[in-house]
Amino acid sequence: MFSRKKKIKKKSKVLTEDEEIVKKANDQNNPLGHLVAFHSFSRNGLDVALKCCKASQLDKITIDQLFELLKKNMKQMYEESAWGWNEKDKFFEMTENSAWYLIASTKEGKTIAFSHFRFDMDYGLPVLYCYELQLELECRHKGLGRFMLQVLELMAFSANLRKVVLTVFVHNLNAVGFFKSHGYVVDETSPASTLEEQFDYEILSKSNKRISKS
Numbered sequence: 001m002f003s004r005k006k007k008i009k010k011k012s013k014v015l016t017e018d019e020e021i022v023k024k025a026n027d028q029n030n031p032l033g034h035l036v037a038f039h040s041f042s043r044n045g046l047d048v049a050l051k052c053c054k055a056s057q058l059d060k061i062t063i064d065q066l067f068e069l070l071k072k073n074m075k076q077m078y079e080e081s082a083w084g085w086n087e088k089d090k091f092f093e094m095t096e097n098s099a100w101y102l103i104a105s106t107k108e109g110k111t112i113a114f115s116h117f118r119f120d121m122d123y124g125l126p127v128l129y130c131y132e133l134q135l136e137l138e139c140r141h142k143g144l145g146r147f148m149l150q151v152l153e154l155m156a157f158s159a160n161l162r163k164v165v166l167t168v169f170v171h172n173l174n175a176v177g178f179f180k181s182h183g184y185v186v187d188e189t190s191p192a193s194t195l196e197e198q199f200d201y202e203i204l205s206k207s208n209k210r211i212s213k214s
């Protein structure tokens, strides 16, 4: 006697058009692949190669290097904020499956800068969320930060995402100045400080001008 197997169909969630955009962006093998002119940066004494990959494709040594750079640059700023510095949480966030990396390394293989970013839905919109943009001290003010930010924008806008979003501490004056000088404005989702409640961070964004719907 043949028993008929019950057909158990997993109900697959129907994605909205915007969620499809995010999925397509995340399904890419290498979002930097088609941006050939942005695979290297040679200016002002820097000569680096850029690569883009998922956190899961990074080896332990590289992840540790990225974490140490983040800690060196940001630990104090976190400690000065209401969030405080939580090493375990930060490391977890940096190694989550949804994390993407843009990494700049010298010919000798030393990592000198990175961005941790994600293709994600944010308040109902498909965005590239830049979690980190971190450069070694000696590599700053040479145009590399601007170059990497441009790469993030190109990856976002060529994947039809609506904007690049990032969170910055208001006391990180250098970073706030840097992002604002590159057209970033306070995002509508940024919390507004009042007399009763002060926020020590703000959310900045740059919209994809090619997409007209608001």
Ligand SMILES: CC(C)(COP(=O)(O)OP(=O)(O)OC[C@H]1O[C@@H](n2cnc3c(N)ncnc32)[C@H](O)[C@@H]1OP(=O)(O)O)[C@@H](O)C(=O)NCCC(=O)NCCS
Residues within 6 Å of the ligand: 073, 132, 133, 134, 135, 136, 139, 140, 141, 142, 143, 144, 145, 146, 147, 166, 167, 168, 169, 172, 173, 174, 175, 176, 177, 178, 181
């Ligand atoms: C913020 C950071 C990424 C900027 O990168 P960078 O490579 O130093 O910046 P660039 O050299 O690419 O700057 C290019 C241009 O941006 C503008 N700019 C840079 N910093 C600026 C600032 N503080 N205020 C106004 N404009 C600024 C200038 O026009 C500059 O061109 P110029 O040097 O010819 O004047 C880098 O300083 C860094 O890693 N800081 C520590 C980590 C950090 O705070 N990251 C941000 C966390 S959200």
